[in-house]
Amino acid sequence: MTSVQQPLSALQRFFSADFARISLEALDSLPVSLREFPTGWTSPWELTLLYNLVKHSSGPLRILEIGPWIGRSTTAISLGIRDRESRKDVLYDIVDFGITSGAEWEALLKVPYLNFAGQDQISRTIHAPGGSVAVLIENPRKLGLLEQVTSVIRGDCLQVPMRSSYDLIFCDCVHDAREIQQYGHLLADRLRPGGLLVCDDVIDPTLGKVLAGYVPFDFLIYLHQQDPGSKFCVGRKSVTPGATTMGAAA
Numbered sequence: 624m625t626s627v628q629q630p631l632s633a634l635q636r637f638f639s640a641d642f643a644r645i646s647l648e649a650l651d652s653l654p655v656s657l658r659e660f661p662t663g664w665t666s667p668w669e670l671t672l673l674y675n676l677v678k679h680s681s682g683p684l685r686i687l688e689i690g691p692w693i694g695r696s697t698t699a700i701s702l703g704i705r706d707r708e709s710r711k712d713v714l715y716d717i718v719d720f721g722i723t724s725g726a727e728w729e730a731l732l733k734v735p736y737l738n739f740a741g742q743d744q745i746s747r748t749i750h751a752p753g754g755s756v757a758v759l760i761e762n763p764r765k766l767g768l769l770e771q772v773t774s775v776i777r778g779d780c781l782q783v784p785m786r787s788s789y790d791l792i793f794c795d796c797v798h799d800a801r802e803i804q805q806y807g808h809l810l811a812d813r814l815r816p817g818g819l820l821v822c823d824d825v826i827d828p829t830l831g832k833v834l835a836g837y838v839p840f841d842f843l844i845y846l847h848q849q850d851p852g853s854k855f856c857v858g859r860k861s862v863t864p865g866a867t868t869m870g871a872a873a
């Protein structure tokens with residue numbers, strides 16, 4: 624039987640016995656109204672899951688978030704740290720491009736800015752003084768949560784300095800197979816054996832198999848199978864060196 628090790632062992636109750644599903648009924652509700660959260664792309668149920676994974680982990684915990692944008696998911700993780708039994712032994716690093724113009728949007732994200740220019744949250748954010756990273760800092764600060772964030776790192780996650788190993792990684796920059804191939808090595812390198820990886824937009828076994836080509840998983844759960852509105856996957860990196868557990872990804 625697979626088991627989740629410290630500091631994540633306390634999270635075992637959120638998974639079904641065969642690690643094929645998340646046990647929704649075991650999750651605590653978010654402690655603040657959704658209206659308090661910054662706009663973004665993470666669904667209420669996904670926010671609830673992030674909150675619970677952090678809140679109910681125990682002991683020292685190193686968290687990496689890649690692609691927080693302006694802090695919607697960051698808010699859920701920060702609340703989880705705030706509401707944890709011990710929060711002093713948590714390190715929480717967030718890294719984002721920190722986009723400051725339409726030209727940067729196009730250069731970094733490789734998508735035409737004009738397709739997004741009409742979206743208020745995007746246009747106002749990148750043109751705010753200091754660009755999106757300034758808004759990313761201001762949003763948790765307004766909620767009294769900035770103290771839960773250890774470092775805000777602006778830049779490309781493939782290039783910026785970060786810790787060598789994390790227990791929990793939430794990655795929101797793998798939207799398709801090409802991006803999984805781009806960031807798969809980084810995720811595999813930085814996630815410690817036994818650590819949990821949560822990714823947005825890895826919705827099914829087709830993409831899950833690409834990810835599992837980089838990160839050997841004991842289990843990989845697609846939340847889309849439980850809630851059509853959810854696009855997260857949650858996987859545990861195998862503790863056995865060289866293991867590839869594609870059965871878990873199927």
Ligand SMILES: C[S@@+](CC[C@H](N)C(=O)[O-])C[C@H]1O[C@@H](n2cnc3c(N)ncnc32)[C@H](O)[C@@H]1O
Nearest residue numbers: 663664665690692695696719720779780795796
């Ligand atoms: C979909 S948004 C994140 C949404 C956010 N998690 C939420 O809850 O609404 C993706 C973010 O990933 C960032 N990003 C994409 N590739 C990146 C990279 N290589 N390094 C750092 N940030 C990256 C983008 O700048 C953008 O802010």
